[in-house]
Amino acid sequence: PEPGLPFLPGCAIKDPTKTSFHRSQTLDFKNGYAFSRLPREGVGGEILFQNQLSQDELDDLCTKGATLTYGQVKRPAPPRFTPAFVAYDKKVLKFDAYFQEEVPISAEEHYRIRHVCLYYYLEDDSMCIIEPKVKNSGLLQGKLMKRHRVPKNEQGDYYHWKDLNLGINLTIYGRTYRLVNCDPFTKVFLESQGIVVNPPEELVLDPYTEQRRTPVQKRIMPAGPDPFRQFLTYDTKVLRFYAMWDDTNCAFGDHHPCVIHYFLADDTVEVREVHKRNDGRDPFPVLMRRQRLPKIFVDKNKNFPSCVLEITDHEVQEWYSPKDFGIGKTVTLLGRTFLIYDCDKFTQDFYREKYGITDFQPVDVNKKPLEKVPQVIPPYNGFGIPEDSLQNCLSLFPKPPRKDIIKMLENDHKVLRYQVALESPVPEDKNRRFILSYFLADDTISIYEPPVRNSGIPGGKYLKRTKVTKPGSTPENPIYYEPSDFTIGSTIEVFGHRFVIIDADEYVLNYLEGNAESFPAATVQSIRDHFLPRKVVVETTSSGIPKKDFDDLIVEVQKELKLQQPFNTRQFHEAFHHFDKEGSGFLDRARFLNICDRFNVPTSTILLKKLIDYCSGDDKINYRDFLLAFP
Secondary structure (H helix, E strand, C coil), X not given: CCCCCCCCCCCCCCCCCCCCCCCCCCEEEECCEEEECCCCECCCCCECCCCCCCHHHHHHHHHCCCCCCCCCCCCXXXXXXXXXXXXXXXXXXXXXXXXXXXXXXXXXXXXXXXXEEEEEECCCCEEEEEECCCCCCCCCCEEEEEEECCECCCCCCECCHHHCCCCCEEEECCEEEEEEEECHHHHHHHHHCCCCCCCCCCCCCCHHHHHHHCCCCCCCCCCCCCHHHHHHHHXXXXXXXXXXXXXXXXXXXXXXXXXXXXXXXCCEEEEEECCCCCCCCCCCCXXXXXXXXXXXXXXXXXXXXXXXXXXXXXXXXXXXXXXXXXXXXXXEECCEEEEEEEECHHHHHHHHHHCCCCCCCCCCCCCCCCCCCCCCCCCCCCCCCHHHHHHHXXXXXXXXXXXXXXXXXXXXCCEEEEEEEEECCCHHHCCXXXXXXXXXXXXXXXXXXXXXXXXXXXXXXXXXXXXXXXXXXXXXXXXECCHHHCCCCCEEEECCEEEEEEEECHHHHHHHHHCXXXXXXXXXXXXXXXXXXXXXXXXXXXXXCEHHHHHHHHHHHHHHHCCCCCCCHHHHHHHHHHHCCCCCCEEEHHHHHHHHHHCCCCCCCHHHHXXXXXXXXXXXXXXXXXXXXXX
């Protein structure tokens, strides 16, 4: 409002730009300490300049005249106003006090002295009373009076720190507290305010508490045996024996390892069974519960129902005691016989000290290992290979024999082929020829008989792929045929059938020469001597034609044959081998041309005539060189 106008509606001019009319905060905390600062903004958000002079300072400047000095001495600024809750923040007066409480319901005490601590907070003149907690006191201790301003009288006055001093009685809510001591800060504060602090007093102790702290007179123990004395002397002391319960006389009985505990406190015995993993027994740890066990019974009537009634001291003449137990002794507990074979270190020290026993050598109760019966392998029955049949004797669930994977990978698809003849007294078997294949990957053999037309024998697979043992080998140590056993002219016995090797594949010679260090020299030389005449024929034909020209002629003949009607070259090869009874590789010209006409081979062409001439010699034709053009 304008000066001179009342602050009434209609007499004030409102500034719409001002929206905040609160006073700026002048009290603040920094690093945990309270301090005051000058306001930066006035009411309505107006900026207050700290160097702006007040009206009094402006009036002084107007009345003063100019002087030649530096000016009058500046008066010190008045001290800043600090509120009480800032000046006395976290400052507390502490007094030690006690009060007397009546106990009307106890015959041992009529009153009780309780010690407390009285705290006076200077920042707001509040007080609280806390009683330190005493263990096993049975009282609800802790904060007896919460923090607040405590009324002093009925006129509405409150207690002030000026009313507190040592050696005075302070009545609060009907309970009188005696202040006897204070801490150093309280004493310094009161003396700084001009209060004479009274000398401290001693805290009055609670008579009942002091009575409880006096030692209790020890009870005189009787001279005779006392069970209570035995309990106090031997409590938690147990003798431990390791025993073996022999239950083999019963059906499905066995040796049960057990632990016998003898409790010295009350002469009771407990037996626990030691269970092992997968022993097939129920996991009941306690075989006999803890009890006194009778050793000798008093003569009693046979009709006495001892199995129903409990055994008392009148029916027992002697109970089991520590002297009845020892290493190597046999004790019968409730009808079960136990052999004690060892004990722990505490038990050994007890018997050494009380009975003078020094020999504690444990008894060996381990079962003697059974004699291993040698396993008898039955004779080989002929089914499968011996290693596979042997697995049925070694395991209930047989597993296939382990294979040499490295050997299988290195020799995969490597096969040695031989031509063999059957050695048989039957005349029909003299001209039968077989292909024996030896697989280097797993040392197996298969025999195949090429079918021959009009021979009366169907041919085909003669022996499936399997391992073949040598004659005289045993199922326990079988000896199989190896590539070193196959030489030209040697006899191979396969499951009672004898075969004579008469020819081999050229791959056999190349493989043996490439790995000559792994085979006997006689085997390599046998194959090499067999292929020597054939190599001479290949290098220089009967007409003296070089091998290179001969190979070129074969290539031309193969190109010409591709234009002709195809036919079965395998049967063509088998027909030549069939008529070559001696296996020399040569046939007479008439038989040779007859076979070619049967398979419609155009022998009248120039190239084939030239090839036949190259393979001819002494009225015979080398059909093996001729068949090179018919792969």
